[in-house]
Amino acid sequence: MIDSPSLLKIEQLSHRFGDKVAIDRIDWNLDQLGVVGLVGPNGAGKTTLFSLIAGFLRVQGGKIEVLGGAAPGSRSLVSRVAVMPQDAIFARDVSIVDQMLFLRSLDGVTGTTARQEVVAALESVGLADQLDRGAAVLSHGMGKRLGVAQAILGSPELILLDEPTAGLDPANAKQVRQLIRNLARTALVIVSSHNLLELQDLVDEVAVLVDGKMVASGTIDEVTGSARRIELRLGREILPGELQQILDEERVRAVHQDGVQLTVDLDASAKRGLDEALGQLLHRLLKLGVPPHQFREGASLEEAYLRLTGESEQAAAPLDDLAEDDLAEDDLAEDDLDESDAPAAAETSDDR
Amino acid sequence: MAISDRPGGLTALAALNGFFAISCAFPGLQRILSSYRLRAHLDDPEATADRWSRRNLESLIEADVDPQQMELLGILGLVVALLLAVSVWGLLKRNHWAGKWGSTLAAVGMASVSWLAVQVLPLDQLRGVGMDLVRQMFYPLFLLIMVHGIFRKDLRLR
Amino acid sequence: MTGRWQILLHARNFLSHSLRSGSGVAFIVLTVMVGLGCASLVFFPIESEIITAKEYKENAAQGVGTILAVVTLQPGKFSTLIEQIETEELVELAMWGRYLVLDHPVLLSLTVLLLGLLLPVLLQLGSFACIAGDVQHHSIRYLLPRTTRTSLLLGRLLGALILSWTVITCLQGAIVMYLGIVLPLDGWGALIAWGLQTLAALVVLAVPYVALGVLCSTIFRSPMVALMGSVGFILTVPLIAFSSREAWEPLGNLLYLLPWGYAHHLLSPDGTVVVKTVLYCLGHGLIFTVIAVLRLRRADL
Known part of the structure; x- marks a missing residue:
């Protein structure tokens, strides 16, 4: 991991959907480039946390500082944060390459340069032969790869990937994992996944969310005790x-x-x-x-x-x-990792 | 995998072409029938018993419309309807020739038939307003812009 | 990347996408069909008159046009109306009638008046999916990391306005051409001049209604609900205003929630009134846009 000042700082973050508490007083501090895994059961709040960091959801309680102190969604973060949302779909009526070119044009890159970058991004996820197709013909796995491709366009400093390898065949999953490792040289990549064996090999750090609470975070050794x-x-x-x-x-x-x-x-x-x-x-x-x-x-x-x-x-x-x-x-008995007893691993992580 | 990535706009355009194919085919048939009635009326004016038909045919004769002109207009109308029908298939299949050039020929044909009708037919036979005006003046132009502009890439030669 | 450049990019993308997705195609064809349907309502009696009284072609057209105009503006018996026009309370109506009917191409005036009533509803078809379409499918999440919410909304609004203005121009152009070629009742000069003026009026009138459509598109997450919301608001405002005015006069001012109460002044003979009305329309559009921006900036997407 490469040192860098305050890439992501979360303090006492809470979020509710009606009566349901989705995120419950989370503290998380990441100040090093690399790959960070975010794991937790379905409904634990992973996607909500991603949405809050990306600025899709308004912060209700607590504080998030992204890339040196900016609030999520602020103008200074435009084109510096990339997100692969879990449930978003691409427009079915516009070709993949045109949609990617539009996204790149929003970064201020157009013409031949943009096209080369888009083709390179699509090649890196194995979609170079689908350039002129509409998103409607893409399978679930291809859609996932397209989501990854748009997230790696340009040079984002913080990349949020929500289950990037879910539904991918082993070869494509391996390709995406390699891509994530490469991205981690210049960016902080936060990956959520249910494939823990995969994460174990991929991530430098990991955080575990349960019922909106972060019950552990730190390096693999710290979390696994x-x-x-x-x-x-x-x-x-x-x-x-x-x-x-x-x-x-x-x-x-x-x-x-x-x-x-x-x-x-x-x-x-x-x-x-x-x-x-x-x-x-x-x-x-x-x-x-x-x-x-x-x-x-x-x-x-x-x-x-x-x-x-x-x-x-x-x-x-x-x-x-x-x-x-x-x-x-x-x-490292279970009781020790209960939030009320301030987990050793989490404490170590917060001190980083 | 989804069945097709055809843009919704192409489907909408195909549906509109189908609608206008029907709206071109019926006047075309009607004009061919009128040309036969006109020919019969010119041969024997007393043979037309129906008062409404007789008035209609006489207004054509007053405007110096001859049966051949009427027949030609009718046939052209049917050809345009056929072109539009072919273009429906072409647009749905994203075929370069049938979709792009079928629509182009149909658009030019629609405008030409409308222009010829204004030149040849008497005013009381033209109701160039409302729906008909859309077809006559607006739709051909709109169709050309769509197939040569918006859907240019979707209808290219594969 | 400047915000202004991004706004233009969003506008271009919206135009292209709405046409490719079919919603733009439906909007254009529906608007033109309904608009020309209005024109046909106005033209039909004239065409009939021309056919049945060719010898009085020029005068008959103007005469029928006058009757039509007066009947449209104030339904009732013609003879009674002529008398009423001379009375004090109908001076303004008479002035309006004479101005629109005698000073300008009659049929175009009437068509534009009818369009002024229908366009507010039709314009919603071009703007209802501006934001709600992307929110519903979460595809807005691909855009937000690369743009600001304000740029996105302003770009989409600009795109919807350009689409609406293009449709209005096509519609007005077709009507003017038809009037000039097939029903040459008023000379081309007067027709074109009045055509441009009425076109400008409709273009200005489009601003607040398109902005309202975009506002509803930011409030509701489903495009269809947004469409129903904006159309419902446009239709219920005058209904509530007129019915509640009977109970309490000031409630009639509800009409000014939308440009219903003053939009007709866009065709006023008084230039100052026209300028004021244009400013009111733009102000109304600005208010809707500001609310939409504030709403989108605070929304969970």
């Missing part, structure tokens, strides 16, 4: 006694077995924490005579997300059962 999930495929099923031995290892937080599949949550905190934790785990497995046939990093962020959003009880009950004792002693 330095927990790393490892997925292993073993040569045979391990016995209950052997499972307990694994769980007894100092840096093993939780273990879940499904046949020959073993999911282990490791405590990767402290210096060389992951190396030590992996060493302990592999040592124990070799000692038990069950060397792993397959080994990969699992969705640590997903585990943290489920825990933070309170969805873990439905989604991963067996895991919780096995890890109960360990988690009771853990600093």
Whole structure:
């Protein structure tokens, strides 16, 4: 991440739709370029937060300062903030290229330069062969890519992408992820997504919204509490006694077995924490005579997300059962992350 | 995938062309029929029994309209109606020839038939106001502007 | 990128988009059809008279025109009206009648008076989707990061005005041409001069009504509701004003919520009155525009 003065500063932001509280006293400070993920269950307030930052919705309570202190939607932010809204549609009666050229002309760029930029943007999302088509013929995924293309036109300093890879095939999703990484060299890119495995690899920081509250924010390690999930495929099923031995290892937080599949949550905190934790785990497995046939990093962020959003009880009950004792002693237990107790991760983030 | 990305304006224009095709076809047929009646009346004035038809035909004779002119106007009207019908298909299919040039020929044809009718027919046979005036003076020009300006890119040769 | 340049871009984009989407096509054709329908109402008796009394062509036309004008302005028996015109209370009406009927091409005057009554409603067809169309489909969210809300609204308003002015000019041009070629009752000179003056009156009259359409388009999020709102307002204001005036005279001033109460002065023989009326119309348009800008700037989009 590259240092830059106050790219986005949110203080005590609240927003209501009638009686429903969509955003509840959020504080968030981002002052470094890079990719920031925004996650949360449906209806958590992600799109509302994006709309408030973009200036689509009027701020009802609290304060937002964008790119050095400007209020959302103010004249000084024109063409410096780009947004890929989740539910907006392009005009069906005008060709894609003409709509993009119009958007670019609003930035003050016209003629051959604008056309080259538009074609380049559409090429970067794999839509170069659809230039003269109307938006009506685009599939859902193509529409998403078009939304991304318009957001990367020009050189915006803050880019808000609301579920940019939802509905994309793996190849296009990978292309868009690469694009986001490239954009992050010169801009702060905030991405909302439900694909946590994808976000884990993509983002530098992450924030978790639940019921309008920001329950955690910071780097992946800060949010996951330095927990790393490892997925292993073993040569045979391990016995209950052997499972307990694994769980007894100092840096093993939780273990879940499904046949020959073993999911282990490791405590990767402290210096060389992951190396030590992996060493302990592999040592124990070799000692038990069950060397792993397959080994990969699992969705640590997903585990943290489920825990933070309170969805873990439905989604991963067996895991919780096995890890109960360990988690009771853990600093990152769910209670600690409740907003009333001021989460450690969020505090770290706010201090950045 | 949506079915088509044809602009709504092209669909609206096609619908209008269809409407005006019908409004050109009926006077065309009526004029062809009138030319036969006129010919019969000139051969034997007593053969026309209906008083209204007789008055109508006599006003044509007073204005020096001959059956060939009437027939020509009728045929031209039908040709224009046919061109408009072809252009409806062309506009819906975004076809360069049928859509763009069919509409162009139809527009020129509509204006020409109207101009010829004003020159040839007596005043009481012309009701160049209201809907008819739209067709005669406004619509051909509007159609030309639309197919050669607004929808130029949509109707280009593919 | 300056705001003025963006306003022009939005205006051009609105014009192009409304024509391509079909709403502009419908607006133009409907307005011209209804407008020429009005013209046909005025012309038809004259055409009939010409056919049945060719020998009295010139005089008959003016005579029928006079009758038509008076009947239009004050329905009732002709003989009674002539007597009434001489009385004090109808001096102004007589002045208006003579001015419009005798001093200028009669049929054009009557057509413009009729258009003045119908255009306010028809103009809403060209402006109702200005903002509401984009708000409904959230496509406005692609524009807002690149432009200010004020530029967007002013650009769309300018686009709607240009579209309306073009339609009015086409309509008026067709009527003047028809009058000059097919019904050559008044010389071309008088026709063109009066045609330009009445065209200017209609162009000015369009400003507040188009601004009202844009205002409704910013208030309501659905284009159809915006259309119903603006048309409903235009039609109910005179109805309420006239009916409530019977109960309490000052309520008649409700008519001035829209230019209904003074728009006819755009055709006044007194130049000062015309200038004042133009300023009133532009002022009305400005008020609607300012409210629309304030509304859009505060709206959740």
